[in-house]
Each structure stands twice: as C-alpha cells, then as structure tokens.
Amino acid sequence: MSSRDLGSRGRDGAATLCGLYHEAGQQLRCLQDQLATRDALIARLRARLAALEGDTAPSLVDALLEQVARFREQLRRQEGGAAQAQLRQEIERLTERLEEKEREVQQLMNQTQHEREKEVLLLRRSVAEKERARAASDILCRSLADETHQLRRTLAATAHMCQHLAKCLDERQQAQGDVGEKSRAEPESTSGDASGLAVIEKLQEENQLLRQKVTHILAYKEDFSSERADRERAQSRIQELEDKVAALLFQVSHRQDSREPGPCRMHTGSKSAKYLESDGLECVVPGDWRPGPGTQQLEPCAEGRRPSTAQRGQGDLQCPHCLQCFSDEQGDELLRHVSECCQ
Template sequence: MSSGNAGSGGREGAPRAAAALCGLYHEAGQRLRRLQDQLAARDVLIARLRARLAALEGDTAPSLVDALLEQVARFREQLRQRDGGAAEAALRQEIERLSKQLEEKERETQQLMSQPEGEQEKEVALLRRSAAQKGRARAASDILCRSLADETHQLRRTLAATAHMCQHLAKCLDERQRTQGDAGERSPEPACADGDGSVHAVVEKLREENRLLKQKVTHVEDLNAKWQRYDASRDEYVRGLHAQLRGLQAPLEAERPSPPELMRKEISRLNTQLEEKINDCAEARRELAAARRARDAALERVQMLEQQILAYKDDFTSERVDRERAQSRIQELEEQVALLQRQVPWKQQEDGFCSHSSPTDAAAEVTSPGTWFSLSRRHRVLHGRQAGAPRTQLAPHTQLRDLP
C-alpha cells in the first residue's frame, strides 16, 4: 500500500511540476507584454510633452530637451533588450534544463522499476522518485513566488512614482488656479514667466521619467544578478540532493531493510511545505491584484488632471490674447490723449492772439463749428484746472469709457 501511494504521488507530482513551469513561463510572457505596454505609454507621453513644449516656447533650450530625450531613448532600448532578451532566454534555458532533468529522472525510474528486484527496493525507488518530484515542485514554487514577489515590488515602486506624479500635477493645478485669480491685473511679462515655469515643469517631468527609467534598468540588473545567484544556489542544491541520494544508497546496499516510516514523514513534511508555498503564492496574487487596481485608479486620476491642465491652459491663452489686445488699445488711446494734451498750449496761444484781434474776427471764429468745439473743450480744461481737481490715474476700463 505504501509503495502504491508513493507511486501515485510521484505520477501526480510530475504534471504538477510541469504545470508550474508552464505557469511561470506564461507569467514571464505577461510581464514582458506589460513592460512593453508601459514603454509604449511612455513613448506617447514623451511625444505629447514634446509637442506641448514646442507649442509653448518654440525652440527654448533645445539642447537640454534633446539630450534628455536621447538619454531616455537609450535607457528604454537597454531596458527592452534586457527584458526581452535576457529574461526570456534565461526562462527558456531553465525550462529546457528542467525538462531534460525530468526526462532523465523518468528514464532512471523506469530502469529501476523494470529491474526484477524485491518489493522493498521498488518501494525505495518509488519513494526516491516522489521525493525528487516534490523537490522539483518545491523549486518551481519557489521560483514562482520569487517572480511574484519581484513583480509586486516593481508594481509598488511604479505606484509610488505614479502617486508622486499625481501630487506634482495636483500642486501645479493648484498653483495655476491661484495665479489665474490675479491674471487680469498682471502685465504680459508675468505671462511669459508663467510660460517659462511650464517649460521648466515639463523638463522636470522628463527628468523624473529619466530617473524612473534608470531605476527600472537597475531593477532589471538586480533581477539578472538574482537569477544568476539562484542558478548557483539551485546547482548547489541539486548537488546536495545527489550527495544525499548517494549517502542513502550506500546504507541501503549495506543493509537491505530500510525504514519506510521516515520516508513517509519526509513526504508529508514536503507536502505541508508545498501547501504553505501555494498559500503564499495565492496571497501574493491577491496583493498583486490590489496593487494593479490601485495603479489603474492612479492612472485614471493622472489622465483627468492632464485634461484639466489642458483646459486651463487654453483658457489662460485666450485671456492672455484678450489682455494683449486691450493693452494695445489702451496704448493707442493714451497716445491720442497725450496728443490732445500737447495741443492745449497751442490753443491757449491762439486764444491770446484772438483776444488782441478785432471783435468781428473773434465772433467769426466762435461761429465756426471747429472753433466752437475747440473753445468748449478748452473751457472745460481751463475750468478743471481752475477748480483744482486732482488728476487721478484711472483704471484701463474706466479710461476707455470716459474718453470721447
């Protein structure tokens, strides 16, 4: 009965290990596709920011922006090469090597089973086979758990970066709303300063993306180093298992009877460890799903803030055009007022000349329409000066209403 249970457990463990390896391969493929989608989204965002920068300031600081974009493209290419090549090649090599080991173990167990020996030797062979399969399943579950933990860590870092970007955008939006309240009282020079500030904000955002890409590159390098360390530790673990197997074979050859109860306890212990690892993997999957939901919510908020920023930018541009048009009209009217004020002394000289002239000439001048207009306007000016009314600087809209 014990040999039958061990054989059935070994036969069930091999497909489980293969399924775990296939799941690991699919997880790696999905992760690679997600990274490619993130890179595509970064490309779209960089193109949109570059177009916005060109629309705001034309050719302001092109060398800095081009250098940043080239550096971002270089890091993106390195990230794509390392993610696409190294991870996939390592996974393929690992799957091929594990498949070869599985086939070799299957052949060895078939040879051991085909040998006409006693019932105890068959039971020992089945127990060894089940123990090896449990070890492979445990190694596969360890790999899967580590990959899930790394992906969870990366998603947490991405979520932190997204939250930082959201805070930055919210701060920019609050500053824009505060500055729009005083936009009507400012001259076009602060508008230019605001444009420079937006350009600096875009440059800072590009630098932030460059920093995030550098962090991703370092993260990929760390993953490669971890894979190498894991390969070395796995080889050492396999060598240790072979040494333990040889150590078990030597006492079995010297003494025929073997304690099957210890093997059953070891198998039960390995089963409990496997169940614990499976539970840990399920918990990691739940945490990963929660992190993905939080990331999606943060991305939606970022898109909403970007749309609000674009709307505020359009409103600010239209208000700036209206202010410039009103300022030009005010300057024209001020020039006309200055011209009329310069004509006042000349009109006063004419009045003095007219006082020395004959009454008939003065009457003729008064009866003419143009002279009557000039005299009435001069009378109003002189009356205002005699009354001692202070000249106050009116607001631009008040000057537009009061001027004739």
C-alpha cells in the first residue's frame, strides 16, 4: 500500500468527520427552532391565562413555568447527549482506522531493501519465463505455418491424382461393360469367354487397387484436418501467453513506479526485448505437440528454417507418401510414381 493511497484515505476520513459535525450543527439549529416555537407557545398560553384568570395565584404559574423550563432543559440535554455520543463513536472508529493505516505505512517503511529487491527479482523471473514461452510459441507457429503450406500443396496433388484415378476407373468400368456385352452376344465362343473372364478379373484387381488408393487419400485428408486443428490450438495458446505476458509487464512497471522512484526505475521494455532476442534463437517446442503422419519432426536450428522448405522449392507437385517433388510438366510421371508408391 503506497503513502499516496493512505493520504487519500486520511482525507476521506477528515471529510467524513466534517460532514458529521455539519449534520450535528444542523440538528442543534433544528432543536433551537423547536425550543423557540415552544417558548412562543408558552408566552401565548401565559397571555391567555392572564386574560382568563386575572386572580390566579402567581405562585402556581411560576411553578408551572419552572417545571416547563426543567423539562425543556432535560430534553435539550438528552438530545445533545445522544448526538454527542454518536459523534464520539464515529470519531473513535475513524481514529482506529487512521491508526491502522499508520501502522501499515510504518510497516512498509520498515521493510528492508533486500525484501523489495527479492520481490522485484521474482517478478522479473516470471516475466522472463513468459517471454521464453512466447518465443517458443512463435517458433512453433512458424513451423505449423510451413506444415500447413506443405499439406495444402500435398492436398492439391492428391486432388489431381484423385481426378485422374476417377477418370481411369470410369474408363475401366466402360471397358468392362463393353466386354460383358460382347460376352453375352457371343455365348458360343469359349475362347472369347475365357479372355473376357481374364479381362474382368484384371479389372477387378485394378478396382481393388483404386479403392486402396482412395483409402490412402482419405487417410491423408484426416491427417491434414488433425494438423489444422493442432495449428488452431497452438494459435489460441499463443494468444493466451501474449495476454499473460502483457499483464505481467504491466504489474512490473506499476510496482517499479510505486516503489523505485527516480533513477532507480528499470526499463522493462528494453529488458523484455533482450529476453526475446536471446530466447528467440532457441527452437523450443512444447512436449504435448506431435507431428502427424506425413510430416517431419522439428529440429533446433539457429536460423529457424526447415529442410523441407528448401525441398519444396524444387517443384510444385509432391508425392503424399514419400514427399518426392515433381514439376508442373511431370504430371504423368507423378501419377505413375504415386500409383507405384502407394502400393
């Protein structure tokens, strides 16, 4: 608690006392008005009594007046005593609060320089840990972006291969239908039946291979979806870490402004930049992240580059199984390679 807060609270207590005294003065003025009203009423009653009963004994009137004056003084004392008791209680309560705040201020003033430096050191360590985690998250985000780019290219090549396989499947089915019609048109030809059965068996085998390739393609699609979900989770975690680092930096700057005035203030922004510069070269990856099938493991490197980035620059198309790259002019060669590699 700073002395500035204690001073503001002391001013609030003084303002409260002034308000209470002001209210007490208003109550006293109200009581004085009531007494004046009663005095006027007594004077009117005395005048009426004198007019109605001129021969009344003056001793009786004096006794009544003395009794009224006594009651009036008693009422005034009771009301004044209640207001004063309330004011005394409020003053005692505010005095206790003021003494408590003074004890807190004295405790803060008696705190040693070593304890304050220890607390600041703990805050700096916490900020450094958050900054290292942020640098690791940035590196992970860049690696995930590279993986996403690679998976998109692989998906494009897979889609092209799927179109080619679907076209081949249609041609095989059409040829199979033609062979079936020919076999029904010529049932007497035994040699034709044997050749037709051989063609049908061959087409069935090719269909089975195509189904297996489609299964592999679906598996690649699931891997891409899982990688995309991992990237989104990593980005959300990065945002949370950035918010925590900003909050810690704000706390450190606030503590330094309140406890280390003048030339003793630390430049937190430059220090955080140094931490980011020193820790950004370490390719730290959280332990709960695992690359999916078809992706490459992250390797620590000073430049933050991946070997697959240089390999992807060799061509625009890539085999989804062995990650071999082909150029745009080698589409047929890619399809032949994929059909052989996926077997």
